Amino acid sequence: MGFLSSISKAVLYFGLFLGAIFLLPGLPPNTTFPFKEYEITPPRELKGTLETNAHLDGARHLWQDRVFGPECLIARDDGIYTGIHGGEVIRLNKKDSVETVTKIGQPCDYIFQDTVCGYPVGLAFDPQGNNMVIADAYYGLWQVNLDTKQKTMLVSPEQVLPGKKVNRPAKLFNSVAISREGDIYWTDSLTDDFMLAPFANPSGRLFRYNRKTNTNEILLDELAFANGIALSPQEDFIIVSETTAMRLTKYHLKGPRTGQSEVFVDGLxxxxxxxxxxxEGIWVPLGIAADIENPNMFAILSPHPRLRFFLARLMALMQLPFRYLNQVYPSTVVDRLFHAFTEWVNRNSPNRTTVVRVDWNGNIVRSLHGFDRSTAGVSHVLEYKGHLYMGSPFNQYVIQVELPKTNEKEKKVVS
Structure with missing residues (x-):
C-alpha cells in the first residue's frame, strides 16, 4: 500500500506540475500570434513527375572544408558567390580558390556563433549597379558596392516593420530578390524564437523595400517560415516558399489581381x-523529405493549438536557465549546443533528397532524387555551366551534380 501511495502522490504532483505549466499566466512564451488551428496539405505521392530516380546520387563535394554552411549560391562569369558561417560572403572560381568579398557581423571566437559573427543567407546582384544586396539572418538587409566594398545598411534588425496585424522587428532575415526597377523583395522567416518554430503559429512576412523612399511595404504576413523568393520573368508576380507548410505561395504584383495571393504549389x-x-521555371530544393513514411512534424502539430501551446511553454521554460547563464557568463556554449542540435537534425533526416522543377503555371514538370546522402540538407540549387551546384547550411562543401538532360531516360531506384 505504501508503494502504491507513493506512486499515486508522484502522479498527482506530476499532474499538478503539468497543469501549472499549462495554466499559470505570465509564463513564456509570448508569441506574435495566438495559438490557433491551421492546415497543411499532406505531401503528394512520389509518382508521375515525382517518381523517384537516382540523379542526385554520387554527387561531388567541392571546396571541401573550406566553406562552412553555403546556404545561398549566385553566380556570374567570375565565379560563384555564397555566404557562410562566420559572416563572410566569398567568391569561388574554377581555380578552386576562395576569396572573401565582404563580411557582415562582428569578430567572433566561434564561426557558428551566428548572432555575433553574422550569417549572410540571401544574396542578389543589383541590376542597377555593381552592387550585391545581402540578407544577413541576424544583421539585416545590406547593400555592398563590389568595386569599393562600401557597405550600406538598408533595413536594421532593430527597426519596427509593418505587419498586417502586428508591427514588429524582423527576427530572421532570409531571402532577397531585386526587380529590374530596383525594388528589393525580401523575407523575414519568423518573428518568434527559432526553437519555438514547430509550435507557434506562422509569423513570416514578405516585404518590398523601396530604395528611393527607404521604406518597407508589407505584402504577405503569417507565412509558414517565409523563405526563398522568385520573381516571374515579367515581374507581374512573385513566388515565396512557405517551408514548414510544404508549399509555394503566389503574390500578384501587377494586373487586375494586384495585391492578392493564392497557393502556387502545395503538397510538396x-x-x-x-x-x-x-x-522557364523555378528550381525548388526540398531540404527535408516528407512522405507517408516520414511525416512533417509541423503538419502533425498544426491542427492541435493546445498541444502546441503546452510544448512551446515547456520548451521556453527549458531555455530559461541557458539564457540566464549566457547573460551572466557570456560564452559560446549555447551556440555550440544549438549547432550540435541542427547537425543532429540533419544527420537524422530522411535519406531521400529531392529537387523539383516547377514551371510558371505551378506545375511540377520534373524531379531529381538522391538516396545516398551525398546531397543531404540541400537548401539552394544553382544551374551554372551545365551543372547543378547546391548549397546547404549544414555542409562544409558545395555540392555539384551533372545537369540531366530533359529527354534522358530516368535512372530508376531499385528498392
Whole structure:
C-alpha cells in the first residue's frame, strides 16, 4: 500500500506540475500570434513527375572544408558567390580558390556563433549597379558596392516593420530578390524564437523595400517560415516558399489581381527552401523529405493549438536557465549546443533528397532524387555551366551534380 501511495502522490504532483505549466499566466512564451488551428496539405505521392530516380546520387563535394554552411549560391562569369558561417560572403572560381568579398557581423571566437559573427543567407546582384544586396539572418538587409566594398545598411534588425496585424522587428532575415526597377523583395522567416518554430503559429512576412523612399511595404504576413523568393520573368508576380507548410505561395504584383495571393504549389514531398528562377521555371530544393513514411512534424502539430501551446511553454521554460547563464557568463556554449542540435537534425533526416522543377503555371514538370546522402540538407540549387551546384547550411562543401538532360531516360531506384 505504501508503494502504491507513493506512486499515486508522484502522479498527482506530476499532474499538478503539468497543469501549472499549462495554466499559470505570465509564463513564456509570448508569441506574435495566438495559438490557433491551421492546415497543411499532406505531401503528394512520389509518382508521375515525382517518381523517384537516382540523379542526385554520387554527387561531388567541392571546396571541401573550406566553406562552412553555403546556404545561398549566385553566380556570374567570375565565379560563384555564397555566404557562410562566420559572416563572410566569398567568391569561388574554377581555380578552386576562395576569396572573401565582404563580411557582415562582428569578430567572433566561434564561426557558428551566428548572432555575433553574422550569417549572410540571401544574396542578389543589383541590376542597377555593381552592387550585391545581402540578407544577413541576424544583421539585416545590406547593400555592398563590389568595386569599393562600401557597405550600406538598408533595413536594421532593430527597426519596427509593418505587419498586417502586428508591427514588429524582423527576427530572421532570409531571402532577397531585386526587380529590374530596383525594388528589393525580401523575407523575414519568423518573428518568434527559432526553437519555438514547430509550435507557434506562422509569423513570416514578405516585404518590398523601396530604395528611393527607404521604406518597407508589407505584402504577405503569417507565412509558414517565409523563405526563398522568385520573381516571374515579367515581374507581374512573385513566388515565396512557405517551408514548414510544404508549399509555394503566389503574390500578384501587377494586373487586375494586384495585391492578392493564392497557393502556387502545395503538397510538396518535402520542405522547400531557396528558389532559383529562370525563363522557364523555378528550381525548388526540398531540404527535408516528407512522405507517408516520414511525416512533417509541423503538419502533425498544426491542427492541435493546445498541444502546441503546452510544448512551446515547456520548451521556453527549458531555455530559461541557458539564457540566464549566457547573460551572466557570456560564452559560446549555447551556440555550440544549438549547432550540435541542427547537425543532429540533419544527420537524422530522411535519406531521400529531392529537387523539383516547377514551371510558371505551378506545375511540377520534373524531379531529381538522391538516396545516398551525398546531397543531404540541400537548401539552394544553382544551374551554372551545365551543372547543378547546391548549397546547404549544414555542409562544409558545395555540392555539384551533372545537369540531366530533359529527354534522358530516368535512372530508376531499385528498392
Amino acid at each position: 514531398p518535402g520542405l522547400p527552401d531557396n528558389l532559383t528562377p529562370d525563363a
